[in-house]
Amino acid sequence: MLEDQKKDPKTTWSNAMATSINGEKEFFAEAKWNDGEHELTPHKISDHKIETKPATPAEAPEPDTKKEDKKEEEAPKEEEPKKAPTKVVEEAPKEEKKEAKEEEAKKVVEEAKEKKKEEEHHNELGGAGGDAHKDSADHDDATHFHDDDHDDHHDFDAHKKAKEAGQKAEKAHEKVAAAKAEAKKKIAKALGKIAKEKTHVTEPTAKKLEHVEKKVPKKVKRMGSARCFSIMLDSPAELVLQVDPFDKYRPRKTGVYNVHLATLAKDKPLTDPERVLQLWYYNAKRRALLSRKYPSKGLFEGFNKNLIVFKYRGLKNQVWSYDLNHHEWFNDFSKHSLQAEAEAMVHPGAGQNVVTDKVLFAEARQHFVLAPCK
Numbered sequence: 001m002l003e004d005q006k007k008d009p010k011t012t013w014s015n016a017m018a019t020s021i022n023g024e025k026e027f028f029a030e031a032k033w034n035d036g037e038h039e040l041t042p043h044k045i046s047d048h049k050i051e052t053k054p055a056t057p058a059e060a061p062e063p064d065t066k067k068e069d070k071k072e073e074e075a076p077k078e079e080e081p082k083k084a085p086t087k088v089v090e091e092a093p094k095e096e097k098k099e100a101k102e103e104e105a106k107k108v109v110e111e112a113k114e115k116k117k118e119e120e121h122h123n124e125l126g127g128a129g130g131d132a133h134k135d136s137a138d139h140d141d142a143t144h145f146h147d148d149d150h151d152d153h154h155d156f157d158a159h160k161k162a163k164e165a166g167q168k169a170e171k172a173h174e175k176v177a178a179a180k181a182e183a184k185k186k187i188a189k190a191l192g193k194i195a196k197e198k199t200h201v202t203e204p205t206a207k208k209l210e211h212v213e214k215k216v217p218k219k220v221k222r223m224g225s226a227r228c229f230s231i232m233l234d235s236p237a238e239l240v241l242q243v244d245p246f247d248k249y250r251p252r253k254t255g256v257y258n259v260h261l262a263t264l265a266k267d268k269p270l271t272d273p274e275r276v277l278q279l280w281y282y283n284a285k286r287r288a289l290l291s292r293k294y295p296s297k298g299l300f301e302g303f304n305k306n307l308i309v310f311k312y313r314g315l316k317n318q319v320w321s322y323d324l325n326h327h328e329w330f331n332d333f334s335k336h337s338l339q340a341e342a343e344a345m346v347h348p349g350a351g352q353n354v355v356t357d358k359v360l361f362a363e364a365r366q367h368f369v370l371a372p373c374k
Contacts, residue, residue: 218361223322225284228292228373230264233340234327234364237348238264240371241338242278243291243309255297259307261344261352270373279373282322287332288312289320301331305356307338326361327369335359337366 231241242262247253268275279292289299291309298312299320312318316333323330330337336356344352345365360366 218325220321220326221324223282223284223324223370226282226370228270228279228281230278230371230373231280231329231338231368232264232371233261233344233348234367234369235345235348237344238266239340239344239348239350239352240264240278241280241354241368243293245273245277245293248308255311257294257297257309259299259309259354260350261340261348261354262350264371266374282320286314287319287321288314289318289329301334301336301356305336307354307356322370327367328359328361329368330359331356337363338368339363340365 233239239261240263241259244258244260246257248256248258262278265272265275265278270276270279276293277291281290281292282288283290290312291297291299294309296311297309298318300308300310300315301317302308310318317331319332320329321332322328328337334356335358337359339355339357341353341355342365357366
């Protein structure tokens with residue numbers, strides 16, 4: 001077998017030897033056959049204790065595959081230190097976090113210092129500067145809570161809209177209630193009319209005619225010419241229209257005389273100077289109301305609605321008519337009627353004034369009746 005090895009000096013075989021030098025154990029492997037041309041040199045493999053037996057020449061040709069497998073298994077163990085960079089990479093974020101925390105702590109300390117300085121500055125300025133800083137801080141808070149304020153504003157708008165809708169509903173309800181009340185009144189009025197009509201059916205003919213006459217408005221019925229009469233206010237006091245015996249502008253003689261109310265002198269004769277002042281006559285053709293005391297003078301309506309007796313000239317202010325249906329003297333152009341002052345109805349007496357006013361058939365102060373001369 002040794003001969004075969006000599007022929008092929010490159011052939012290797014496993015040989016192991018254990019020695020003990022100063023307590024250290026060395027393992028020698030892969031020794032080549034000493035064929036006289038190659039030296040046997042030791043190769044340190046491991047410091048671990050490995051018990052081996054010296055190989056016999058018969059066993060030499062077979063390579064130790066188990067050791068090769070162990071070498072392959074041990075190779076990764078030797079490469080374990082290469083994992084260090086991965087550990088450094090994993091630890092790097094921790095270091096960055098520490099640095100970030102330290103920076104934050106520094107910022108907090110700096111902010112606290114700045115706040116202290118601001119407070120000291122505020123105290124030095126007596127509050128003026130501090131108020132400004134406070135306003136700025138309030139502004140920051142306002143901007144910080146802007147979203148919350150926006151939500152609150154939205155809620156306020158919704159509440160406002162709901163309130164307005166409620167108010168509108170209340171107004172609509174009030175309108176409906178008012179319409180119902182008005183409708184009830186109309187219904188009651190209509191029912192009252194129906195009831196009255198039913199009673200009119202059972203009434204006698206005379207009363208039915210009276211109701212018809214009240215409904216139909218009376219037309220103006222003008223009086224014809226009359227030679228002598230007194231114009232008496234339609235009241236129990238028996239006050240008549242009288243011409244003043246004295247000139248309005250005395251001591252001058254202007255021919256203008258005032259008109260007023262006086263007590264009827266019915267016990268005196270028609271030729272009595274006092275009684276004649278209360279007598280009148282009427283020309284229907286000229287529509288002139290003339291005085292029996294002053295035959296050439298007629299009743300005249302002034303622009304201030306006062307009445308006087310003035311020379312008849314056929315002026316518009318001197319055109320009068322008497323309505324027999326309504327018992328009113330009225331001017332055909334101005335449509336004004338003779339009217340006694342209010343005191344004449346409450347406290348009647350001689351000397352009270354008479355003026356003109358818009359024709360009102362229902363006004364008692366405009367009602368004058370004619371008393372014929374006797």
